Amino acid sequence: MHAHARRLLADYGMLAVLLLLGLVFSGLTLEEQSAADASAARRVAARIRAGAPAGGRVLVAVRPTPVDTLLADNLARELPAAGLEVAEVVRGEPQAVRAALERIAAAGGRIDAVAATGRTGSWLVLTEMGELFPALGQPPIVAPDTFLWPNFLKADNLLNIANQIAVIAIMAIGMTMVIVTGGIDLSVGSLAALSAVLATKLIRDAFGGTAASPAGMTAACGLAVAACGAAGLVSGGLITLFGIPPFIVTLAMMLVASGLAYLVAAGQSIYQIPESFVWLGRGTGPFGLPHAVVLMLLLYAAAHVLMSRTTLGRYLYAVGGNREAARLAGVPVRRVLLFAYVACGLLAGLGGVIMASQLKSGSPTYGGMYELYVIAAVVVGGTALAGGEGKILGTLVGALVIAVIQNGMNLTNVESYTQKVVLGLVILAAVLVDRIRHR
């Protein structure tokens, strides 16, 4: 039991790092948040109602930010529901409020209360209304409760992280398998570009362009992904039949695929595709989970099962750990290696399709340098480059670590060039820790 626990910790220690990072960035982005949801608006309305007559007129003053806008919308619903009247909704800076007040005062109107946010409620034009506009008096300023919460942990930020990393994480599944066998695949970024370009070009030219049907779009994507799988087959074939090092074969494939992508796209971005194409890349499902994230989770679950509970998974580890011993034990080494490279190609193709769906276009410039991030995710996740060990779920953690660090740096306003340096150092640190663990 004790040995089990220790091994579990060694295998998933990166998870602790991820949680630690989450903690750190939560601490760094702690801020007063204004509640803006329906229940907060209801409470504001109730408080105003308690102190104002029925039909009281309320001025809503918010800034034009997404959160404030949400509050204003909710207030627009809840105030009338509480029997109050919305005099005016001002979305803007203090000048806009001043202008609105002038208008109301000039028209002889009345203001019984002001619904504002923590920020707007402290504007002088509102707090000194009694002095500036004696006709209007000093109505109470009611703002929703505030609470302390890290910007990092806001729901849409977390979903944003997951969505941003979905493409790289999915591609990293295939890369994990290849690296476990002791190989590497440098072509995944170019294959993603090729896939994006092929899919969009097929939709545009062969399946009806902007009038393409879902079936047509799916077929186009399927063909694009299959093409990338074929590329993986070629890479794998060269590696197993001629014994050429994977680094060299996939490096060549990277250049070939990139060139093909530019050729197919004639050097341009392909965008004449239906709006509905973004279903995969931008659509969300239940609980607000983006489709891409759901797909990512499903694929990881399937890959985890494959690697840990099937004969194919065992063979992958054996081939990577000691190819000759595996061969002499009857493992179909060649077939296993081909599978790894085909899977990597297919998943790179899928990544490209998702990217095209996110960006509603296909361009040969997509996926640039992606292979590095994908490999980084695998390595940070604990898979050794030498092969023979590594967990699929570790790769997911590795991808999340990279995404969290990038997101955290964005939230804390770290300059983008510095971010690159930090990311490089993080990858180095992860590999160092792994070395020490294995000493």
Next chain:
Amino acid sequence: MSSAPLLSMRGIEKSFPGVHALRGVDLDLAAGEVLALLGENGAGKSTLMKVLGGAHAADSGDLVLDGRPARFRSPHDARAAGIAVIHQEFSLVPGLTAPENIFLGQESARAGFFPRGEERRRAAELFGRLGVAIDLDAPVSRLTTAQAQATEIARALARDARIIVMDEPTAALTTAETDRLFAIIRDLARRGIAVIHISHRLDEIFALADRVVVLRDGRNVGSRPVAGLGRGELIGMMVGRELAEEYPRRTVAAGGVRLAVQGLRRGRAVRDVSFAVRGGEILALAGLVGAGRTETLRLVFGADRRDAGEIAVDGRPLAIRSPRDAIAAGIGLLTEDRKLEGLVLGRSVLENFSLASLDRLSRAGFIDGRAERTAFDRHAGQLRIRVPHPAERAGNLSGGNQQKVVLARWLERDCEVFLFDEPTRGIDVGARHEIYLLMNELVARGKAVVMASSDLPEVLGMADRILVMHDGRVTGEIINGPGVTQEQVMRLAVA
């Protein structure tokens, strides 16, 4: 020889996570003495030598060298104190020449340039004293094992070693080379250098050593002068029980021909080899290093591509083009080198065990974990494989246990023909006995066993028939019996 020992180790304790390797070991070594260190695998021999050589620090205990307490914090300290350890896998740089290896780390450089001529001269002198002919300008990778070993010894001498530890030094040597090595060791002893000789080959110990120390379960259970020591008594000390016979008897009637091999050929390594093995029979392939036995077995197993030859199992001719084909036909190969070709050291014992049988232990590609575990427990019990947990990393096991894991792999596969290549090399007496019993059991069930072995006593003790090979060809066949001698086999092996 002085009365006070050159080396005195007292109460050496060493534990690793989960393993109490040394439980208070005492060891004395006199200058100019040849001490044989014996013990089953896992008894603590290599750990003790690692402590002596500075690779491990003992948890407690004293080490007194030349009357002065010593503490080694690294192999460097031990080497500086005059202790040289020569492992089974030599620590030479294959690309450098012998003189360069000898003086590696000790070069007396002037302004960064090595005095090549000087080093070469001193190396020639050392090899001359050892009586070994060697090409001083060839990279070590092109030297024979015996010459590489001599280089290691020369390196120890160049560092003024006073104690040389040799771990299984004769494992890969021919008889002539072994005799040469023994002469060297005796000469070293005459010059006052103490030699600790670790070996499982009891014949060698009786021929070479002055004294024997036996370790068992991390303790020193006896130190005896070799003169007057009986073989059975020695074995008894090692295993803690009397082994009635070293090679267990059996009476098995041979059945029909299970494996028939005709005209096998591969370059110069295997030249027109033919033989047949019947069920219930153990056929030994005897011969010297390089005779072609391993190559022959690999051809039968499909591990290498054959230029010509036919293989038939149970009368059915087979087109064996890969190990997969051979395994499907019911042939299993226990390779010569379990670490390089047998095990995936980084994976668990359980995974290594089931690797050849996954198709039978799974349904629709999904592994039946319970069936796998049950199968492992069964074989682990039968073979007495000692592991704390089947999830233990295979690389952490002792040599004997590792060999048993690979053996279990083929037993699980329930092969009909077993090819064993040096099945008991580097394995202690107790585990060897278990493997012999297992072989008897296999043939009793009608299986056929082909065993390549350099251990002549083992060949004579276990085989029904002996096929002797030399230079890729079969030079003779001997039906084993009470009158057959090692000389008979040796004569055909050098023919």
